[in-house]
Structures are given as C-alpha cells and as structure tokens.
Amino acid sequence: MPERMVAPYGAWPSPISATEVARGGVAVQSAAPVGEEVWWSEQRPQEGGRVVVVRRDAAGGTVDVLPPSWNARTRVHEYGGLCWLAVPTPAGRAPGHALVFAAWADQRLYRLDPGSDAPTPLTPQPPEPAAWRYADLVPSPDGGEVWCVREAHGDGRVRRALVAVPLDGSAADDPAAVRELAGGSDFLGYPRPSPDGRQLAWVAWDHPRMPWDGSELRVAPLGPDGVVGQARAVLGGPAESVFQPEWAGPEHLYAVSDRSGWWNLYRVPAAGGEPEPLCPREEEFGEPLWGLGMTRYAVLDGGRLAVTHGTHTQALGVLDPVSGELADLDLPFTYWAATVRASGRSVVGVAGSPATAPVLVRVDTATGAAQRLRSSRDVTIDRAYLPDVRSVTVPGPGGRRVHVHVYPPANPDAVAPHGELPPYVAFVHGGPTSRSPALLSMDRAYFTSRGIGVVDVNYGGSAGYGRAYREQLRGQWGVVDVEDCVAAVRALVEAGEADGARLAIRGASAGGWTTLAALTGTDVFAAGTSYYGVAELLRFAQDTHDFESRYLDGLIGVLPADRDRYVERAPLSHVDELSCPVLLLQGLEDKVVPPCQAELFAAALARNRIPYAYLAFPGEQHGFRRAETVVASLEAELSFYGQVFGFVPPGIPVLPLVTGEPGESGEPGESSEAGAAGEPGESAEAGAAGESGAAVGQPGEANAVSSR
Numbered sequence: 001m002p003e004r005m006v007a008p009y010g011a012w013p014s015p016i017s018a019t020e021v022a023r024g025g026v027a028v029q030s031a032a033p034v035g036e037e038v039w040w041s042e043q044r045p046q047e048g049g050r051v052v053v054v055r056r057d058a059a060g061g062t063v064d065v066l067p068p069s070w071n072a073r074t075r076v077h078e079y080g081g082l083c084w085l086a087v088p089t090p091a092g093r094a095p096g097h098a099l100v101f102a103a104w105a106d107q108r109l110y111r112l113d114p115g116s117d118a119p120t121p122l123t124p125q126p127p128e129p130a131a132w133r134y135a136d137l138v139p140s141p142d143g144g145e146v147w148c149v150r151e152a153h154g155d156g157r158v159r160r161a162l163v164a165v166p167l168d169g170s171a172a173d174d175p176a177a178v179r180e181l182a183g184g185s186d187f188l189g190y191p192r193p194s195p196d197g198r199q200l201a202w203v204a205w206d207h208p209r210m211p212w213d214g215s216e217l218r219v220a221p222l223g224p225d226g227v228v229g230q231a232r233a234v235l236g237g238p239a240e241s242v243f244q245p246e247w248a249g250p251e252h253l254y255a256v257s258d259r260s261g262w263w264n265l266y267r268v269p270a271a272g273g274e275p276e277p278l279c280p281r282e283e284e285f286g287e288p289l290w291g292l293g294m295t296r297y298a299v300l301d302g303g304r305l306a307v308t309h310g311t312h313t314q315a316l317g318v319l320d321p322v323s324g325e326l327a328d329l330d331l332p333f334t335y336w337a338a339t340v341r342a343s344g345r346s347v348v349g350v351a352g353s354p355a356t357a358p359v360l361v362r363v364d365t366a367t368g369a370a371q372r373l374r375s376s377r378d379v380t381i382d383r384a385y386l387p388d389v390r391s392v393t394v395p396g397p398g399g400r401r402v403h404v405h406v407y408p409p410a411n412p413d414a415v416a417p418h419g420e421l422p423p424y425v426a427f428v429h430g431g432p433t434s435r436s437p438a439l440l441s442m443d444r445a446y447f448t449s450r451g452i453g454v455v456d457v458n459y460g461g462s463a464g465y466g467r468a469y470r471e472q473l474r475g476q477w478g479v480v481d482v483e484d485c486v487a488a489v490r491a492l493v494e495a496g497e498a499d500g501a502r503l504a505i506r507g508a509s510a511g512g513w514t515t516l517a518a519l520t521g522t523d524v525f526a527a528g529t530s531y532y533g534v535a536e537l538l539r540f541a542q543d544t545h546d547f548e549s550r551y552l553d554g555l556i557g558v559l560p561a562d563r564d565r566y567v568e569r570a571p572l573s574h575v576d577e578l579s580c581p582v583l584l585l586q587g588l589e590d591k592v593v594p595p596c597q598a599e600l601f602a603a604a605l606a607r608n609r610i611p612y613a614y615l616a617f618p619g620e621q622h623g624f625r626r627a628e629t630v631v632a633s634l635e636a637e638l639s640f641y642g643q644v645f646g647f648v649p650p651g652i653p654v655l656p657l658v659t660g661e662p663g664e665s666g667e668p669g670e671s672s673e674a675g676a677a678g679e680p681g682e683s684a685e686a687g688a689a690g691e692s693g694a695a696v697g698q699p700g701e702a703n704a705v706s707s708r
Contacts, residue, residue, distance in 0.1 A: 004415045009422040009451035009499075010647035012414035015381055016449045017651075018634040021442045022046075022627045026376055028350050028360045030293065033343035034086040034097055038373060039065070040348075040360055041072055041084060049625025053084050053099055056373055067117045071104035076135035076151045077547040078591050078622065082293025085137040085146060087167060089113055100137060100146050100167070107133045109146065109165055121172040122146070122165050127154060136189055136292040140164060140226075141197030147181065149188055149292055158546040159183070162191050162202060164226065181228045182220065187211065187547075189292045193222065196250045199270055200228055203242050203289075208550035208558075211289040212433055212463070212470065214238040217245050217255050219270050234272050241467075243286035244295055248321070254278075254305065256286035256296065261467045263287070265297065265307065267321060278305075278321050285309045287338055288433045288463050298342035306347045306365055308336040311465055312391050312403055312458075313438070316340075316347065318365050329368045332356060335437040352376075352439045354389035377442065384412040387448040389438045394491035400460055400472070402484040405438040407445075407454040408497070416451060421499035423645045424453040424492055426485050426525075428507030428514045432473060432555070435464045446634055450649060452641065453498060459484035459514070477510075477555035478517040478569045485514060486524050502526060502645045506637070509533060509593055509622065516571035516601065520578045527644040529583040529637050532593045532622060535601040536572035538563070543594045575604040581611040581657060583640045585633050587620030611657040613640065 007013075022045060029051065031040035036058040043051045051073045053065040066072055074083035083102035089095060096114040100122065103110055107130040110119035126132040133151040140147050145164040152159045161183035171177035182188070185204035189211075192201040200222045205215035216236040221229035235255055236242040243256040243263060253268045257275065263286030266275040279285075285307055286296055297307040297319075305319040307326070313334040319326045333351035337358065340349040345366050352358035360374040387407040396402040409422050416422065425447060429436040436456040444454045458464065459481040461473025472480050485505060492498035504527040507515045512533015519528040534540050541552055541559065557565050567573055582605055586598040595616060602614040615636060617629050624630055639655040642648055 014449035073104040081291035208553040294338035403458040405456040423502035424498040428511035430509035432510040520574035537566040592622040
C-alpha cells in the first residue's frame with residue numbers, strides 16, 4: 001500500500017472536482033407507473049436545468065418523451081410541483097399514452113401525442129406572460145379532461161382554483177372552456193375524484209397558515225354534469241395539517257394528519273365523522289407540502305397500502321388498513337422522496353441511503369425485490385473517498401435535542417500533520433420547515449475528500465421529528481436555528497473532532513438566513529457562505545412570492561405590531577457586529593428571495609470594510625440548476641474557505657475578496673455569471689453539470705445547492 005502524503009486539512013488532492021460533482025447528475029422529480037411502463041421527470045443540469053419526461057418500456061428501453069426544445073416545469077407557488085400526466089391517446093390517434101405537461105416558457109398546458117414533436121396547446125394564452133400556471137394534474141372521471149390547480153396572477157392579486165381542462169384542445173383559444181370546479185381558499189391541492197365519480201375531495205388552506213400549520217380535507221358532491229356542489233370539511237383545521245388524501249372506496253378516504261402530533265394515516269368517512277387511525281406511531285408518514293402533488297404512500301391491489309415512514313431514517317412498508325399491521329420491506333434504503341406511486345402490487349419511488357445515491361426504483365411488494373431504473377448519478381469514485389455518515393443527537397439549549405448528520409473527512413491518499421484538527425462546515429437546510437436526510441452526497445464529498453468535515457443540522461423547526469419539534473421555531477426564527485447550529489459544531493469541538501478556530505457555516509434560502517444570523521449573532525464561526533439567503537425582513541415580507549408572503553407571521557411575528565422584532569432579528573441590522581468574511585451567491589431571477597437581499601448585505605459589508613465576495617448569476621432562479629453555476633459556486637466556496645482557514649486547495653482558482661467602502665473596487669451587485677470575482681468557474685475542470693444530491697425527488701431541490 002503506497003504511503004499517504006502528509007498535507008493540511010483542506011489541501012488534500014481529491015478526484016472529486018466541482019466538475020465531477022456536476023457531471024452526470026440528474027434529479028428525478030416525480031415518477032409513475034403507466035401500464036407496463038414507468039414514466040418520470042428529471043432535471044438535467046447539462047441541458048441548462050431543463051426538466052425532461054422520460055419513458056421506460058416493458059423491455060427496459062428508455063426514451064425522452066419531451067422534445068429537446070421543451071421544458072416541463074411549473075411556477076405554481078414558485079417551487080412548482082407535479083406538472084405532467086400520462087393519459088390514454090384520444091380515439092383515432094396512435095395507440096399508447098400522450099403526455100400532458102406544463103411548459104416552462106409560457107406556463108400553458110400542452111398535450112404531446114406519441115410520435116409527434118409538436119405539442120398541442122390545451123390552455124389559452126394568459127393576459128400577461130406566464131400569468132396562468134397549472135400543477136397537481138389528475139385525470140377526470142370520464143377521461144376527457146385534466147383536473148388540476150390553476151394559479152392566476154393579475155391586478156396585483158393571486159387567485160387559485162381547481163379547474164377542468166379539456167384534452168381535445170378546445171380551450172386553447174377559449175378561456176371560458178377551462179371550467180372552474182372549486183375555489184374559495186387561498187391555496188388548494190390534491191384534487192381527487194372518487195372512484196364512482198360522484199364526489200370530489202381536495203385539500204385547502206388560507207393565509208397566514210402554511211400547509212404544515214393547518215389545512216382541511218374537503219369533500220363535495222360531483223354532479224353528472226361535472227358541477228361541484230357544496231363542500232364540507234371532514235378532516236383538519238387551523239392547527240391540524242392534512243397531507244395526501246386518497247380514496248379508499250366510494251364512501252371513505254385515506255389521509256395523513258398530524259392531529260396526534262405526528263403525521264399518521266387515517267381512514268376518513270367522506271360524509272364526515274370520527275377519523276380512524278390506521279397505524280398510530282411517533283413517526284412521520286407525511287411531510288411539509290412544499291410542492292403540489294407530493295405522495296408518501298400508495299394504494300396497492302387488494303386494498304393494502306405501500307407507505308414510507310420514519311424519523312431520521314425512512315422505510316418502505318406494507319400496511320394492512322384493517323389490522324393495522326405494518327411490515328417493512330428489507331431494502332438497502334433509508335430515504336424515500338415524496339413521489340411514491342403504485343400499480344398492482346409494485347411501487348415506484350426514489351430512494352437513497354448514506355451508501356447509495358438516490359435512485360429511481362420499482363419494488364415488488366410481494367417479494368421485496370427492487371429493480372433500479374435510473375440513478376441520479378453514476379458514482380465512479382472509489383468508495384474510500386466518500387465519508388462514512390453517522391446520525392446522532394447532540395444537546396442543545398434548554399434541554400433540547402438537536403438531530404445532526406456528521407460527514408467526517410475521508411481520503412485514502414492523504415493524512416493531516418500530527419496534532420492538526422480538521423475545519424468543519426455546518427450545512428443548514430432551507431425551508432426552514434424542511435429537513436436534510438443522511439445521503440450519499442457528492443457536494444458534501446467535494447469538501448470531505450479534501451479534509452473539510454461537514455455536519456448537517458436538522459435544527460429545531462425541521463420536519464421529520466413531529467409537530468412539537470417543528471414548532472420549536474415558532475416566533476424563534478434566527479434564534480433556535482442558530483443556537484442548534486452552534487450546539488452541533490460545539491459538540492464536535494468538545495469531542496476533539498473539529499478545530500474550534502476553523503468553523504464555517506453555509507446554507508441556502510432560509511439556510512442562508514440562519515448562516516447570516518449566526519455570523520452576526522455569535523462569534524463561533526470564522527466564515528460563512530449564503531446561497532440566496534434572507535438578510536432583512538421588512539422588505540422581504542413585501543417582495544417575496546405569495547405562497548410564503550405570510551410565513552413570517554409564524555416564524556417572527558405579525559406586522560405591523562411586531563415591526564421592531566423584524567428589524568432587531570434581521571442579520572442586516574447587525575453587520576457592525578460581524579468580523580469574519582462572508583461569501584454571497586445569488587440568482588438574478590430569484591422570485592422567492594430577490595437579489596436585493598444579497599445586494600443590501602454586500603453593501604453593508606463594504607461599508608463596514610469586512611472582506612467578502614458577491615457572485616450573481618444571470619438566468620438562475622431559486623435553486624441553482626445550471627452546470628456552470630454549480631461548478632463556479634463550489635470552486636468559489638472552496639477557495640473562500642482556504643483563504644480564511646489558511647490552506648491552499650490544489651487546482652482551485654483564487655476567489656478575490658473585496659474589502660472597501662462603497663465606491664471602491666467590488667461594488668456589490670455588479671458581478672456577473674461565474675466571472676466577475678476572479679472567474680471561479682474557469683479552472684481546467686470547468687463546464688459540467690449539476691449535482692442532485694439529497695435533493696433528488698424533492699421539488700425545487702434538484703442540485704448541489706438546494707433551494708428553499
């Protein structure tokens with residue numbers, strides 16, 4: 001065995017370049033069995049982040065259903081969701097299935113028939129570009145329409161309704177032909193016609209609640225003419241969250257509710273009445289509804305249910321709804337994305353583990369056999385360069401327990417000098433009502449293979465550990481999340497695993513907020529990286545999109561009464577207390593966290609003469625999707641940590657840091673794609689695709705830098 005080279009942590013040579021992270025990574029976003037075939041959508045960074053629908057036939061051959069010039073992606077809620085559906089081809093056309101999808105360019109629905117490269121528009125041109133958006137598609141009972149959620153923008157308002165869209169294209173030039181089924185709430189999802197076509201169920205909620213705060217399952221009679229009658233609420237409420245209803249027959253539904261403090265499954269009478277718990281456990285059978293159409297269970301032939309459940313890890317099991325018996329399948333996966341569909345006795349879903357990159361699988365629930373259909377990436381790197389992940393809990397303030405995943409440095413070719421401890425970066429997920437599962441992740445291995453440890457923090461407020469854990473963040477955003485990130489890294493320092501003088505924190509969106517709040521509110525971290533993070537709150541509350549426009553009511557307080565708290569809590573208000581360098585990365589087309597958030601913080605750093613770099617990327621939205629952006633961001637971040645922590649990462653371009661008053665070099669807001677700050681994307685390894693990582697199957701989180 002060759003002798004290992006001695007090099008400082010962070011300076012280890014690694015085969016995992018930013019290009020390797022990007023190359024070949026795809027994100028399977030949703031999947032469904034279609035007859036004997038399996039169809040799925042995948043985001044491809046090498047094609048500019050385009051979302052393609054793919055078909056796998058019974059013989060195992062795969063083909064892109066969507067032509068190269070089309071992108072199947074919806075802007076509903078800005079995070080998107082299920083926006084395609086396979087439907088039987090109309091009579092008189094080639095046999096098989098047609099694809100109905102929402103096109104990114106104009107947000108209209110289209111039908112693409114087999115053998116055709118020219119989709120037929122199904123919905124009319126909106127009065128303003130992309131003003132009418134569609135998601136959560138299901139077939140109508142008679143098969144002649146697609147029923148879905150329509151989000152309409154206009155006159156400074158956003159309106160949502162369940163609508164029926166004819167499949168014959170008759171509504172393409174006639175807005176009146178798109179028939180409204182139900183409305184009356186700020187938000188709607190999960191349109192579900194009953195098996196006999198006589199009732200319609202859906203989920204609804206209103207501002208200021210988010211769907212994981214409180215929502216209702218509603219049921220209404222459905223007339224033979226397709227008219228929906230008076231709705232009644234049969235489950236849920238202001239402090240009860242309902243997730244994924246499915247019909248159990250003509251008179252009952254299944255649905256997930258957190259009325260017990262955990263998202264558990266219930267059988268619900270469609271006429272109203274006491275819901276029956278099917279398998280009460282202190283585990284989660286549901287999750288936050290960030291993208292419309294998310295599914296965590298499916299009905300199998302014979303009436304049993306295929307369910308995914310767990311806390312820090314998840315299993316796929318078969319539940320008998322009569323006896324309540326739950327039998328888990330023996331599978332090598334600890335994570336399941338919210339895209340679980342069934343046909344007969346087989347289940348299609350996206351699964352992964354700390355040793356397995358997320359993969360699209362088809363599972364025979366009778367035998368437990370799993371067939372791998374599409375991997376998120378081909379891992380060609382020697383396993384010795386990948387970290388051994390461990391999931392632990394550490395003590396937090398006030399007796400809280402903090403759930404974390406630790407990714408220690410790993411490299412078979414290098415060792416650090418005797419007595420040196422590694423730097424660590426705390427990865428902070430977005431949301432903040434989301435979570436970070438323990439998964440084989442090439443973007444984390446990008447750092448760990450160079451000698452930089454990573455710790456993923458599922459701080460109080462994260463999903464996956466019950467409602468009480470989620471609500472620890474209520475009114476405490478910027479407090480509890482920061483305290484828990486500090487507790488996570490301090491536990492590593494106290495255990496002798498991390499260098500307490502070389503700790504960094506990084507996060508995206510809400511994770512970027514926690515990053516900036518930790519930098520301005522504590523002296524624990526020596527550097528921080530914010531990917532499109534929130535920096536202040538008053539302007540953000542006015543500028544952000546409708547879905548989250550009242551999210552701050554629960555996280556911070558209600559305006560105008562709590563205005564002082566909005567100002568005091570914001571990292572922008574405390575830049576003068578900051579003394580460490582900051583890296584800011586931002587997409588210039590971000591509608592969730594607009595670029596002004598990064599620009600305001602960059603200007604404050606310049607005024608206070610704090611070293612920083614600000615990279616802005618034209619064409620990127622909320623969540624980086626392009627290969628070149630992923631490469632540029634990761635190389636900039638690694639160079640940044642090297643400069644702060646005192647190591648030189650081999651082969652990485654130096655990211656210039658700016659220190660200066662406004663008007664000096666490096667005015668914030670003027671950097672351009674992958675380039676204005678030292679061309680961080682122009683190494684010999686530049687030009688590859690994006691990493692799916694833990695985000696596979698999670699709406700909006702399909703790249704090395706996760707969104708939300």
